[in-house]
Amino acid sequence: MTFWTPTIEGSGVARYIALADQIETAIQSGELSAGDKLPTHRKLADALEVTVGTVTRGYSEAERRGLVSAIVGSGTFVSSQQQPDIQFSHLLPSAANEIDLSLNLPIANQSAPGIRSVMQEIAADQNLFLELMGYQHERGLLRHRQWAVEWLAPRGIQSSPDNLAITCGGQHAITLSLMAATRAGDTIAAEGLAYPGLKAVASQQGLKVVGLPMDGQGVLPDAFASYCKLNHLRAIYLCPSIQNPTNASMGLARRKAIIKIAIANDVWIIEDEIPTNYLAQNPDSFVNLAPQQTFYINSHSKTVAPGLRVGYLIAPPKLIESVSASIRAQCWFAPTINVEIAQRWLDKKEAKDWLNIQKKDLYKRQELTSEILDGYDIVMTKGSFHVWLSLPEPWRAMEFQTLLAEKGVRVLSAESFAVGRFPAPQAIRICISGPSTIGQLETGLKIIRQQLEDGYDARFSVF
């Protein structure tokens, strides 16, 4: 098999600089793309007839320029060149004829009539209304926090109103955890491919985020431990049960291994469980296993309505006051009326019935996805809103995303989730809950299958 081999003679600069320059030129020309693995130091040294040290210096220079990342035990990969939170800011409304499989949403918001009637109920109760219009405790009304503790209990989460804060959605909870656990200039770690909202917070707060290598269970403990040995990490952000975007799902032994490393190195754990509301089985939560070390995040965005912005954050006892101070500084408290609407609605029998329908609908969508994408490399966890599709060779994920957009189907490629300079694999995330009908989802999935079957060359055959 041939591998990428640059020409570094005759450039007039030191050989290692010439090598880094060649990597840069190859990326600019498209000869090398994000995720490509560079030859090993030894192979390239032999091919170029230089010392291994020259290649090592060249790769280090390329890494310093942000062109490649070296991953211990795996090799050197071309980095994602994308701006940190560019995709996160792109919540564009989809066009009328477009099938949007790019966002994890609650299935068609049929809860709307119920929510409207809850709003009328609140407006009609003068005392309640006045209570909700006043200033409140930073972490929310006590009864709202108590309600949250009870809502979390059947999910296997032990908490108390004293270590729980009501937040303006899960995104705010991520911000608050990082504000409590870090200071500008600190480094945090995350899964190499992670929910883009994390990168948005980190860049606002002046944090460096390092993407750690993962497998089907999420972050590799060895990689986490190696990184901790060489660097001071303040926190690690994990989406351990239904990982967004890869659907990795972390077992108990792996969780314990991560906790051991985190405690030994004084690293706070941020456990984001927002995608887990339809999981068939409760995971062994980090917050139960290591309550002194863990922030836990959940919200009503995926089951009730993202527009209400209601989330919950459980904080380690040592940092709960710091969370309160951050909320106070930002907004005093999360709007109480929104919390009342979400919790009142969820208390209704009608809501419980609706959540069951939604869950069954999601499972049906998963079955349909398995049927239509049968034979392709997909990862899906029961109850997940999305599917992770590794593209067959020679597809590149960005190209595939663009091609699908031309065909009226919107998805996100792995590149959108790459943390720091982590090399993105050739894979896409397909969100199956967004389309309002199963029929629309089926059409979108069939278009995806068709492109895969037509093969890579089909798109060039029109010349």
Ligand SMILES: Cc1ncc(COP(=O)(O)O)c(C=O)c1O
């Ligand atoms: C893993 C993860 N965390 C956090 C969020 C943000 O949730 P919220 O809408 O509650 O802010 C999302 C939204 O998609 C998510 O997927």
